Amino acid sequence: MRLTRRAALLGLTAAWSLGGPLGRASLALAAAPTDKRFVVVILRGALDGMAAVVPYGDPGLATWRAELIPGAPGTEDGMLDLGGFYGLHPGLAGLHTLYAAGELLPVHAVAGSYRSRSHFEAQDYLESGADHRMTSGWLNRVVSVLPVGEAGHSPGGPALAVGMAMPLLLRGPATVGSWAPQNFGTPAPDLYARLASLNEADPITGPAIREGLRERGFSTEVLSNTTVDPKQRYAFPSLAAAAGRMLAAADGPRIAALEIGGWDTHAGQAKRLNFPLQQLSTGLLALRVGLGDAWRSTAVLVMTEFGRTVRVNGTNGTDHGTGTIAFVLGGAVAGGRVMANWPGLAQANLFEDRDLQPTLDLRAVAKGLLAQHLGLPPPALARVFPDSDAASPARGLIRA
Amino acid sequence: MDTRTAHALIRFGLGRRGADPLPGDPAAWLHRQLQGPDPANFADLPATPQALSVLREQREAEKRDPNSLGRPRPVQVLFRTDAAAQLANAIDTPAPFRERLVWFWTNHFTVSLRQGGTAAVIGPFIREAIRPHVTGRFADMLLAVMRHPAMLMYLDQAGSVGPDSLAGQRQHRGLNENLARECMELHTVTPAAGYTQADVTAFARVLTGWSIELRTETPGMVFRPNAHEPGTQTVMGHEFPPGEAGGVAALMFLASYPTTHRNLAAKLVRHFVADDPPPDAVRRIEGVLRDSDGDLGAASAALIDLAQAWQPLTKLRSPQDYVIAAIRALALPDELRPDVLGVMGMLGQPLWNAPLPNGWPDRAADWAGPEELLRRADWAFGVSARAADADPVALAEANLGPLLRPATLAAMQHAGSRRDAMTLLLSSPEFMRR
Structure with a gap:
């Protein structure tokens, strides 16, 4: 049976969620070569690591960005304490439950090997796993170094891109599936505008649709502006839940990549971060629910292309920076602590007098996970991350 | 199609399915659906004792070894199979009024997944305690419901x-x-x-x-x-x-208590006529229930005969009605049908999963949340891609007849693609109504 990847996986999902007459398409994925699950989440747009995991114990913090610091731990809507020096943003409350369960390991002051402050370059490098753009992504190379399963690769391969597009992270020679919910596409703003106008005079649907569009951040002006992309803002939790269910299946994929945007908080950061952080937190918990028992053998790496400036900018936001946060989480993860070689926020310690100084190479975190979780030996790690000898695998990420 | 036919199909039914033949006499067509046993055939689905055996065996297996069962577990398989069959029946049924009554009484006697470990028996509950009594005596349905393991567990x-x-x-x-x-x-x-x-x-x-x-x-x-x-x-x-x-x-x-008849009458009239049920219509149905010793077939027939039941449509389709009506309208073949179970959850009405024992609400205000309606539009956009070969304008006219507004027709004619045109139809206020 030869199906397009997307169609095949669509059929698969339909069959899982319903079975029987409404979803009779089905597909058996071949046995994957590992029972470990590995998920990478890309935060596109550069998450401010010091907003997500606030180093409130650093005396410099308030001198640079007092207006961006949430309330103290223990106060209403305040940070959630992570051991006395760091506090988790209240929007990530869901993740705090994982921290308490020892399943969340924030890794601070981390950055890729590149020093670009361009989103698009930096994302390419982040996904290439190098300081230049490659034709394949590092997670695709992980797939190619994994041993092939007994029954060979499934049509979708043992890895899966969850979302509309195949990210560079998963592009490359190894076969990889992609999956998007059947309803993932949303109308273009212009079509929203026309259906809103169609309902305008209706006493029930008119006000509701008008308000719905407003809530989704469409003002009358931006209805005709095609750059607004509502799917980025709405899809992550459901995608994550679906990814979890697919990864949990005995014959499902073992590796998946997801992404979520909304992090480029140049203005009004304190307010604008709440939504994407909640989406991220909700989505990661949904991933865990979807994984069920397989959560125990799961490790997730959440990474972003770079951090943001230590100083608040003139519009109560932050600009493109360097060092930031990464999250490692999962039932397999040795969490419940923050991993960091904290550089300090004294002016002399800032990177180029503006950014959080990175003290850990993100590749070291990824390599540590690949080594300890998926059991990749050093030669395989060298193929996944070429020229990365300087970034030796971080230790102690996975429970013994 | 005349207006009465459109009302029969939409107010009392689940919308026209594709270009199915139209009933000659709409009221007579509705009355005929109340005759005889439920036409739905679920012969392949397990009865309650079998479903409970599966539940027991699953519990025992998990007690012995929590990891002994793969996913989905047997009870989930039962649930999904039953849900799929009953949803498919709603989409394909030639007796949509009868089916609407089934879902109405199912909601009146809500058994939800949310508590009591009922997943294995909700489907059998509807098939055994609700469907056989939809045109029978209320007392018989009540007794069947109260004696059914699903309700006793829930x-x-x-x-x-x-x-x-x-x-x-x-x-x-x-x-x-x-x-x-x-x-x-x-x-x-x-x-x-x-x-x-x-x-x-x-x-x-x-x-x-x-x-x-x-x-x-x-x-x-x-x-x-x-x-x-x-x-x-x-x-x-x-x-x-x-x-x-x-x-x-x-x-x-x-x-047979008087306030029971009033309660049932008000709920039926609210469901089939208007969010604020006209008091004289309620009195009429209440009287039929009283005089017939709770004959639900007679009460349903009396609904058809209410003058108010042929007034312009004001009710907002619930997500369930909406999804089923859309799939019927597009006449999607089996293999192109979306995952209805998943869609219902996305639109805010996950199947057999009402939050509380009072079931899903039945007023427009309860379903007209901004995000909920936008999700309908989003879903409409997605499902419209599956009907790429259909002529949207012909489909709109076949489905809504005289209820299709000129503004909607014009917007569809000016749409940039068939998909956009279909999205506009499914997002139009007239398609949201029943």
Whole structure:
């Protein structure tokens, strides 16, 4: 049976969620070569690591960005304490439950090997796993170094891109599936505008649709502006839940990549971060629910292309920076602590007098996970991350 | 298509399916659907004893080894199979009014996934306790519902023990009033009857012993004399003898109480006519129920004959009605049908998963949340991609007939693609109505 990847996986999902007459398409994925699950989440747009995991114990913090610091731990809507020096943003409350369960390991002051402050370059490098753009992504190379399963690769391969597009992270020679919910596409703003106008005079649907569009951040002006992309803002939790269910299946994929945007908080950061952080937190918990028992053998790496400036900018936001946060989480993860070689926020310690100084190479975190979780030996790690000898695998990420 | 036909198809039904032949006489077509047994055929689906056996075996297997069962687990498979079959039936049924009545009574007697571990038996519950009685006597449906393991599990009745019964004395266990209270408040007489807490407690005592037994060859409802509260109980001024028969008598009493008929009439009229049910229409249906000793077929027939039932459509389709109507309208073949179960969840009405025992709400305001309606539009956009070969304007005219507004038609004609045109149809206020 030869199906397009997307169609095949669509059929698969339909069959899982319903079975029987409404979803009779089905597909058996071949046995994957590992029972470990590995998920990478890309935060596109550069998450401010010091907003997500606030180093409130650093005396410099308030001198640079007092207006961006949430309330103290223990106060209403305040940070959630992570051991006395760091506090988790209240929007990530869901993740705090994982921290308490020892399943969340924030890794601070981390950055890729590149020093670009361009989103698009930096994302390419982040996904290439190098300081230049490659034709394949590092997670695709992980797939190619994994041993092939007994029954060979499934049509979708043992890895899966969850979302509309195949990210560079998963592009490359190894076969990889992609999956998007059947309803993932949303109308273009212009079509929203026309259906809103169609309902305008209706006493029930008119006000509701008008308000719905407003809530989704469409003002009358931006209805005709095609750059607004509502799917980025709405899809992550459901995608994550679906990814979890697919990864949990005995014959499902073992590796998946997801992404979520909304992090480029140049203005009004304190307010604008709440939504994407909640989406991220909700989505990661949904991933865990979807994984069920397989959560125990799961490790997730959440990474972003770079951090943001230590100083608040003139519009109560932050600009493109360097060092930031990464999250490692999962039932397999040795969490419940923050991993960091904290550089300090004294002016002399800032990177180029503006950014959080990175003290850990993100590749070291990824390599540590690949080594300890998926059991990749050093030669395989060298193929996944070429020229990365300087970034030796971080230790102690996975429970013994 | 004339307006009466459109109303018959949409107000009483689930929307026209593709270009199915139109009924010649809309009212007669509706009346015919009330004749005879339920036309749905679920011969392949398990009955309650089989479903309970699967549940028992799953529990035993998980007790022995929590990881012994793969996913989806057997009970989930049962649930999904039943859900898929009943949803497919709603999409394909030639008797959509009959089907609407099934879903109406299913919601009146809500059994939800949210508690009681009911997943295995909700499907059988609808097939066994609801469907056979939709055109029968309300008292028979009530009795079938209250004796069904799904309801006994959902509202905690199975563990309710008379404090002075043998089991109560020995195990120091007692009443659980949940089912008794909801039965009075929601299923039958409502607080309009003026009952007190003492009546609820007494009725809970009447129902003690109504339980389930899983450990037999044909698991199901049992009456446990050892758990039954001894003595006569007085509920709303009426005495009921001890024993299983006392519970049956109490249910018959509640089923035919005047406020029960008013409650049912108001709910039926709200569902089929208007969010604010016209009082004279309610009185009319209430009178039919009273005079026919709770004949639901007669009450349903009387709904068709209400003048108000042929006025312009004002009700907002619930997500469930909306999704089913859209799939019927697009006449999607099996292999192109979306995952209805998933869609219903996304649109805010996950199947058989109402938050509380009072079921899903039945007023436009409850379903007209901004995000909820936008999600309908988003979903409409997605599902429209599956009907790429259809002529949107012809489909709109076939589906809505005279209810299609010129503005919608014009917007569809000016749409940039068939998909956009179809999205506009499915997002139009007239398609949202029933």
